[in-house]
Amino acid sequence: MPRSFSAAPRRETLAYQNQSLSYTLVFRSRRTIGFAVRPDGSVHISAPAGTSPEWVAQQVLKKADWILKHQETFARRPAPAPTRHFEAGSPHYYQGRAYPLRFAEARRPAVTLAGDELLMATPAPLTPAQAEALLHAWYARQAGPLFAESLLRVWPRFAEFNLTRPTLSVRQMRTRWGSCTPSAARIRLSPELVRARPECLDYVLLHECCHLLVGDHSKAFYDLQTRLLPDWEQWKAELNALPK
Known part of the structure; x- marks a missing residue:
């Protein structure tokens, strides 16, 4: 050759x-x-x-x-979102605010907001993977009430359409913030949304509610979304900038 x-x-x-x-x-x-x-x-x-x-x-x-x-x-194109770390002092978000992570010893595992810190208490030191799993579980427990509050804010915008009020569920999703089954009026949201500001959560929920009327991502869909939430692009950009 x-x-x-x-x-x-x-x-x-x-x-x-x-x-x-x-x-x-x-x-x-x-x-x-x-x-x-x-x-x-x-x-x-x-x-x-x-x-x-x-x-x-x-x-x-x-x-x-x-x-x-x-x-x-x-x-x-937006800059890639930073990667999350799980060492002491690493920032983690809850409702749009960054809290440094602090570890403490306790008889039972628990995650709590302690002033300006996110406190992770466990009987023994955690590996990064264990800390990540514990934090994800905590996010999931916070998600239900926060999602219900978001629906109270978002749903009045759909009053003119006389739709069946959707049921919400929490589901971990790798590549989506949410999904919708229009025929069953069922919306699933990622617990990771609790890390973002309430306005970002409202954007995702409104997006999924729009699918109750338009099933695809056609021009009609985005026209509807823009009419109901004119600044949705701002909240989408902020949401996608969260550390992955």
């Missing part, structure tokens, strides 16, 4: 529409030129060995609008 050719990467910059367009260029054993825009906005060009940087620059200018469009798309 012949040895492939790959020169050292080089940085190049072009002027395009009164702005600088920078990219990393590498020459390889290939027949066509390749363009890639990465999530961090960086541009990477793979060009056939034997072509000149000047020829590559001409191809980049032809592709400039495509490159800028992808950079803009990545720039609009």
